Amino acid sequence: MHETYPLGLRVAGRLVIVVGGGPVALRRVGGLLAAGARVRVIAPDVVAEIAALVARGAVEHLTRGYLTGDLDGAWLVHTATGDPVVDAHVAADAELLRTFCVTAGDAEAGTAWVPAVARTRVDDGPGAPAGREVTVAVTAGRDPRRAQRVRDAVAAGLDDGTLPLRRVRPDGAPRPGRVALVGGGPGAAGLVTTRGRRLLATADVVVVDRLAPRSLLAGLGADVEVVDVGKTPGHHPVPQERISELLVEHALAGRDVVRLKGGDPYVFGRGGEELEACRSHGIEVEVVPGVTSAVSVPAAAGIPVTHRGVAHGFSVLTGHEDVGHVPGGTDHTVVLLMGVTRLADTARALVAAGRPATTPVAVVEDGFGPRQRTTVGTLADIAERAAHVGVRAPAVTVVGDVVRLGPAWTGDAASTTAGGAHTPAAPAVRVS
Numbered sequence: 001m002h003e004t005y006p007l008g009l010r011v012a013g014r015l016v017i018v019v020g021g022g023p024v025a026l027r028r029v030g031g032l033l034a035a036g037a038r039v040r041v042i043a044p045d046v047v048a049e050i051a052a053l054v055a056r057g058a059v060e061h062l063t064r065g066y067l068t069g070d071l072d073g074a075w076l077v078h079t080a081t082g083d084p085v086v087d088a089h090v091a092a093d094a095e096l097l098r099t100f101c102v103t104a105g106d107a108e109a110g111t112a113w114v115p116a117v118a119r120t121r122v123d124d125g126p127g128a129p130a131g132r133e134v135t136v137a138v139t140a141g142r143d144p145r146r147a148q149r150v151r152d153a154v155a156a157g158l159d160d161g162t163l164p165l166r167r168v169r170p171d172g173a174p175r176p177g178r179v180a181l182v183g184g185g186p187g188a189a190g191l192v193t194t195r196g197r198r199l200l201a202t203a204d205v206v207v208v209d210r211l212a213p214r215s216l217l218a219g220l221g222a223d224v225e226v227v228d229v230g231k232t233p234g235h236h237p238v239p240q241e242r243i244s245e246l247l248v249e250h251a252l253a254g255r256d257v258v259r260l261k262g263g264d265p266y267v268f269g270r271g272g273e274e275l276e277a278c279r280s281h282g283i284e285v286e287v288v289p290g291v292t293s294a295v296s297v298p299a300a301a302g303i304p305v306t307h308r309g310v311a312h313g314f315s316v317l318t319g320h321e322d323v324g325h326v327p328g329g330t331d332h333t334v335v336l337l338m339g340v341t342r343l344a345d346t347a348r349a350l351v352a353a354g355r356p357a358t359t360p361v362a363v364v365e366d367g368f369g370p371r372q373r374t375t376v377g378t379l380a381d382i383a384e385r386a387a388h389v390g391v392r393a394p395a396v397t398v399v400g401d402v403v404r405l406g407p408a409w410t411g412d413a414a415s416t417t418a419g420g421a422h423t424p425a426a427p428a429v430r431v432s
Contacts, residue, residue, distance in 0.1 A: 004113060004139060012036030015073050019066050019090050020080040021046030024104045028078045028114070029059060040074075042066050043081070068093055076112070080104035107142045115139045116147040118155035122165060122202075134158060134165060161197025164221060166204065166256075177204070177251035179278045181271045183264040183290015184212040186297050188368040192216065196260075196288045204255035207246055211262030211293075211394055225255075240270055244277035251283045262394075264290040268318055268337055292316075294335045297367030297396040301374040303406040305333045311402045324353040330360075333400035340393045344383035350399060351379050360403035365395040374408035 016032050018025050021043030029050060032039050040060040041050060053059040062070070066086055071077055071093050077100070079090040084105055091109045094101035103110030115137035122132045136154050140147035157163035180199045185191035192213055200206065200216060203224060208214065210230030217226055227246060229238040238246075243259075250257045265271025265287055278285045294316040298305055305314040314333035315326040323346055326334055339346055343363070351357050357380040365373045377385040379399070403409055 003141070006115075006137065006139070008135065008137070009076065010035075011076060013038060014075040015040060016076045016078070017042065017071055017074040018078045018080070019043065019070075019086070020078075020082065020104075021050055022080065022082060023047060024080040024082075025078070026050055028080065028102075028104075029053065031114075031117075032078075033058060037076075042070055066090055071097055071099055074099055077101040078104070078114075079110075113139055113142075116144065116151035118151045118158065120155065120158040120165070122167075159198070160194045161199070161201040162219070164201050165198065166202045166221060166224070175254060176283065177253065177255040177257060178284045178286070179247050179251050179257045179259060179274075180286045180288060181259045181265040181269075181274060182261065182288045183269070183292075184209075184216075184260050184262050185291035186293045186300070186368045187211055187213050187262060189213045189215045191291050191296065191368070193288060193290070196290070199258050199286070199288065200260070202256060203258040205250045205257045206260055207243065207250075207257060208260045209262050212260040213262075216260070225250075240273065244274050247274055247278055248281050248283060251278065252281065261290065262293065263337075264292040267292040267294060267316065293367060293394075293396055294337060297364050298335065298362070298398045298402075298406075300367045300372060301362060301364040301406055301408065303362055303364075303398055303402055305335060305398070305402060307402050307405060310405065311400055314400075323349050326353075328354040330356065330401045333398060333402050336397040336399070338393070339397050340386070340391055340395050343386055343391075343397065346397075347379045347383055355379060355399070359399060360401060360409060362398045362403040362406060362408060363391050363395050364398070365391055365393075367394075367396060374406065376403060376406070376408045 011032060012035060014037060016037045016039055018028050018039060018041045021041060025041065026047055026049050029039055029041065040062065042062045044063060044065055046061065050059065054061040066089065077090060077094045079087045079101065081087055082105065087103050087105050088109055091101045091103050095111065100112040101110045102112045102114055107113060118136045120134045122134055136151065138147045138151045140150060158165060182196040182199055184196065205225045205227065206217065206220065207227045207229055208217065220226065229243050247257055247259060259274060261269045263269060271287060275285050275287065295305055306312060311331050311333045314335055316335045316337065317323055317326065318338045323334065336346060357378060359379045361377055361379055361382040363375045363382065363386050365371065375386055375389055375391055
């Protein structure tokens with residue numbers, strides 16, 4: 001047996017009586033007005049907020065105490081007078097009229113309870129009915145504070161995308177799909193933005209990269225289509241042109257698509273090309289920035305890319321580009337993405353462009369991942385050191401004096417990851 005049979009009531013345009021004019025009654029009036037109810041307050045005195053609603057015609061007010069017969073025509077009654085005798089009188093009259101009654105002072109005396117409510121707006125895109133929302137109502141055995149805590153936890157999960165919000169039942173005429181280019185950060189699920197998580201929770205299709213936070217895929221519904229377009233160095237099974245075509249095809253078929261990338265869509269993520277492809281077909285596109293690996297992976301190894309008195313700027317390049325055109329000097333940090341295979345060539349090019357061969361270098365593998373490791377050296381020997389310990393992609397290379405600030409350079413026993421855990425320090429020795 002259950003104490004209640006949960007329902008959602010449509011009270012728009014229907015008469016609801018609120019007996020009492022204090023703060024509790026005010027909360028009831030506010031919720032009822034938001035649902036479109038016709039509200040009549042019965043109380044000798046009311047708080048200023050209710051008086052203001054009465055003054056502008058939003059609420060009716062009988063300026064007296066409750067009398068039998070006042071509930072005629074009401075679909076629902078709330079009594080919150082603070083007087084147990086009056087509240088019991090109202091509840092008894094409501095019972096005779098077969099009208100549900102919420103009794104604020106004594107839940108046992110009433111025939112209905114007001115739950116703790118969480119509401120989240122749902123945007124299903126062009127052509128979908130406007131103003132739709134997901135509503136969660138929580139009751140907790142007459143323990144309102146427990147209900148509120150559960151409600152707040154559910155609301156947070158709806159807002160941050162950890163709970164599913166994807167439409168399942170088609171509503172109205174077919175509509176065009178949308179595309180979201182979501183930056184997944186360096187691969188740790190906790191570093192994805194709240195907006196990115198929420199879009200994943202509503203996606204019909206997810207087109208995912210190799211370095212994206214793939215652990216998030218486990219939380220998707222079984223009917224969400226996942227398209228793996230992951231690339232490895234020198235092996236691109238799905239060319240970029242085809243990836244853009246996939247986004248367009250699914251969106252034109254009316255599906256909401258998330259393009260889940262590692263890092264940020266606009267930092268060597270080719271997000272601009274995908275945006276252009278979608279917009280050329282009239283598809284709505286949203287770009288959700290991500291935490292770029294260029295900054296976050298060095299940070300995971302304890303290396304800031306700028307530091308007062310050490311480095312005043314930084315440049316981000318891929319290992320495929322000419323590094324000779326970046327500002328010189330060890331006080332300007334160079335961050336290299338996707339540059340493991342050409343590390344020796346890059347180091348020589350930087351020295352040829354004027355950087356000292358003694359410039360510190362750190363190679364951070366698998367930032368935020370289970371095999372995170374930092375290898376340090378100088379432009380003169382980093383390629384040899386990396387080869388000796390078997391450095392593998394994905395890795396981010398940091399060049400400049402800021403490397404000296406990291407624990408791998410100073411010889412600390414461990415380097416700290418973003419989650420507070422510790423991984424073995426780099427096997428390289430301190431270079432001076």
